[in-house]
Amino acid sequence: MTDSKIRIRLIQVSMFAVIFVAWFIATETESVSNLFLPKLGDVATDFRDLIGSGDAWSPLSVTLFELVVAFFNAVVFGTSIGYLVSRSKFLMRAFEPMFSSMFAVPLIIFYPLALLFFGLGPGSKIAIGSALGFFPVVLNTINGFGHVDAGYMRVARSMGAKGFPMFRRVLLPAALPIILTGYRIGFILCFLSIVGGETIGSFSGLGHQIVYYAESMLTSMMFAYIIFIVIIAYILNSLVFYMERKGNYY
Amino acid sequence: MAIDGENRAAKAPADVASGAAAIIQVPTESWFRTPAATRVGVILLIVLFWEFGARIYNDPDFMAPATQSLVSLFEIVQDVEVLTAIYDMFWQLAVAFAMSLVAGLMLGMAVGISRPTYRTFFPIILMVYAFPQITVLPLLVLMFGIGPAIKVVFGFTHGFFPIIVNVIAGAQNINPALLTAAKSMGASRSQIYRRIVFPHLVPSLFTGMRLGMTATLLGIILAELYATRKGIGYFTSFYAESFEPHNLFALVTMIATAAIILNELLRRAETRFGRWRG
Numbered sequence: 001m002t003d004s005k006i007r008i009r010l011i012q013v014s015m016f017a018v019i020f021v022a023w024f025i026a027t028e029t030e031s032v033s034n035l036f037l038p039k040l041g042d043v044a045t046d047f048r049d050l051i052g053s054g055d056a057w058s059p060l061s062v063t064l065f066e067l068v069v070a071f072f073n074a075v076v077f078g079t080s081i082g083y084l085v086s087r088s089k090f091l092m093r094a095f096e097p098m099f100s101s102m103f104a105v106p107l108i109i110f111y112p113l114a115l116l117f118f119g120l121g122p123g124s125k126i127a128i129g130s131a132l133g134f135f136p137v138v139l140n141t142i143n144g145f146g147h148v149d150a151g152y153m154r155v156a157r158s159m160g161a162k163g164f165p166m167f168r169r170v171l172l173p174a175a176l177p178i179i180l181t182g183y184r185i186g187f188i189l190c191f192l193s194i195v196g197g198e199t200i201g202s203f204s205g206l207g208h209q210i211v212y213y214a215e216s217m218l219t220s221m222m223f224a225y226i227i228f229i230v231i232i233a234y235i236l237n238s239l240v241f242y243m244e245r246k247g248n249y250y
Numbered sequence: 251m252a253i254d255g256e257n258r259a260a261k262a263p264a265d266v267a268s269g270a271a272a273i274i275q276v277p278t279e280s281w282f283r284t285p286a287a288t289r290v291g292v293i294l295l296i297v298l299f300w301e302f303g304a305r306i307y308n309d310p311d312f313m314a315p316a317t318q319s320l321v322s323l324f325e326i327v328q329d330v331e332v333l334t335a336i337y338d339m340f341w342q343l344a345v346a347f348a349m350s351l352v353a354g355l356m357l358g359m360a361v362g363i364s365r366p367t368y369r370t371f372f373p374i375i376l377m378v379y380a381f382p383q384i385t386v387l388p389l390l391v392l393m394f395g396i397g398p399a400i401k402v403v404f405g406f407t408h409g410f411f412p413i414i415v416n417v418i419a420g421a422q423n424i425n426p427a428l429l430t431a432a433k434s435m436g437a438s439r440s441q442i443y444r445r446i447v448f449p450h451l452v453p454s455l456f457t458g459m460r461l462g463m464t465a466t467l468l469g470i471i472l473a474e475l476y477a478t479r480k481g482i483g484y485f486t487s488f489y490a491e492s493f494e495p496h497n498l499f500a501l502v503t504m505i506a507t508a509a510i511i512l513n514e515l516l517r518r519a520e521t522r523f524g525r526w527r528g
Contacts, residue, residue, distance in 0.1 A: 008370045015374065036393055094285035098292070104460075104513035105506045106468040109483075111475060112490035113498060116312055188380075196384040200475045201487075207384065214388030226385045233382050 038220035046224040056228055062205045063194060066122045070129030071190045075183060078134045082141025092146050096139070103135040108196060115201050125197040125205070133190035140182025144175030180244045187240050191233065206232070314496035323500035332485055332501070339470060339482050342398055346405030347466045351459065353406075354413030359447065361414075362421025372418055379411040384472060391477050401473045401481065408469030409462040416458030420451045453524035460516040467509055 020040070026032045027039045034042075050056050085091045107128065114124040148171055156170045198207025206229050213222035297316050304315035314322070326332045361371045387404065394400040424447060432442050474483025482505060489498035 004366065004369075008366065011370050012374060036389070090283075090285065090288075094288035094292075097285075098289050101510045101513055101517075104464045105509045106464065106471050108468060108475065109471050109486060109502055109505050112486040113495075113502065116490045116495065116498070192382055192384065195382055196472060199384050199387060200472070210385055211388050214392065219389070219392070222388065226389075229382060229385050233380070237380060 035217055035219055038223055042220035043223045043227070046221045047227055050221070050224045050228060056206075056209075056225070059204060059206045059209045060228075060232065062122065063198065063207070066125045066129060066194050066205070067191055069122075070126045070194060071133055071187055073126070073130035074133030074137050074186050074190060077130075078137025078182070078186065079141050079179070082138040083145055085138075086142045086145035089146075092142060096142050096146075099135060099139055099142070103139065107132050108193065108200075111197055111200060114197075120201060120203055122204075125194045125202070128197050129190040129194045132193040133186035136185040136189060137179075137182045140178050140185070141175075144178035144182070145171060148174040177248050180247045184240045184244050188237065191236060195229065310495070311493040312495055314499050316499075318496045319499035319503065322496040323504060326497050326500055331480060335480055335482050335485055336504075338398065338480075339401075339474075342401045342405060342470055343463075343466060346402045346470065347409055347463055349402070349406045350409030350413050350462050350466060354410050354458065354462065355417055355451075355455065358414040358417025359421060359443075359451070362418035363447065368418065368422060375411070375414060375418070379415060383407055383469075387472065387476055391473075396477045396479060401470045401478065404473040405466040405469040408472075409466030412461035412465050413455075413458040416454045416461070417451060420454030420458075421447065423454070424450045453520070456516065456520035456523055460513060460520055463512055463516055464509065467512075471505075 023037065024040050027034060027037055085095045110131070111124070111128050114127040118124040118127055152170055152174060156166055161170065194205075195207040198205035199211055200207075202208040206225065210222055210225050210229070213219070213225060301316040304313040304318075307313050327336075361367050361375070383404075390403060391400055394403055428446050429442065432446055437445070470481075471483050474481035475487060476483075478484050482501065486498060486501055489495070489501065
């Protein structure tokens, strides 16, 4: 480590230290109500209970189930529609702006509609997660397959490549990095919208758990769940980053 | 999202350029075979599908055809409460967006302008950006109540990050030689900001503004859906729960259209103000 690197790490660490010390002092002296900001010690105890008792696994499995199904839908529809659109310059010019402006709509506004159709169970979260995850996947698939360097295509064609070998050896390797980025963004959006959906209206899942403890005024347990979700989000993030790099290496 | 933003920033000018080139190359293209006409056609198809799907499905508690929703649109905008909700949402959007813009631009310039501050604070900003904010919404509601404050706050925390991340990325892209040259020729700090830093920031700033506007709207709607007693989000939930799908469809379509128009305006501005760099 060079000198400046150490200094940067020091500033970063001390920033977090200041936040935690401020939190500790504010809660221990009761200058902030424990309803808003629980004591650090209480959060730690509750977090240990949460992991130890295994209470978190059932909402976690609900959320992960919704996530897997929604992401699967987003990938299947996004990739196939994106590929079909990318096969023609005309379709690209017609549909790409349409998808990207639809992506700008806060689709969560349709959540009451999803609740109406699919009820409070996992169905409505899967619907909203699939819809939100679809757009990054389809946009990046169009972008990936649609903007393959024309030079590669010409060379491959002049050497007699067409059909599946062309797809396998030229199109796919060229498009893969962009598509994988789309998958990663789509996955994260799926997760966020599913947790969001569970927060707004649900009777199970991690988002619901937070609301439940917030409304019962058990703020320290709520913080324990927030930490739990952040850890899960971090693990999922690292996982998709790892897969993306692995896929690009291939 | 930052990556997505950069992708789209890089793509947008190319898109326009290729579109323009195609129009020049193929002047004989007939009007109904243009991409725009195809788009309109697809949207019409979707509306037709909606119309006839709803009529065939025929369950007035859950589905309403397009025409009926259009009629409801004129009915609900005569409802003073809905009108107030729409009006409130737009001023909350304006306030939250202005706050994110000012804070994002100021802090972004402060962080992005030098290498050490960038390396110190940018990872922290990205880390906080990746945090699923919806998890702290119940906590924020405990703090700010269920009035307009929570919506402005939640809109701000959503809109702030796309803007600051894009501003920092833009500031980092400034060629250091330009700054050195300006300094050696005796430019003052304010001159450097006005003549070099700011013009270079404009393209990525507009990308950030576009993404930030969408995010701010998302934050406000999330807050409204979770807990308010008279916002747009409240009315969408209300119409869904009272089985008035025609009103629900009308309101949702209107908000979606507003979001698309806002995004389109900012995208136009983005290409317009990014043009000076060629």
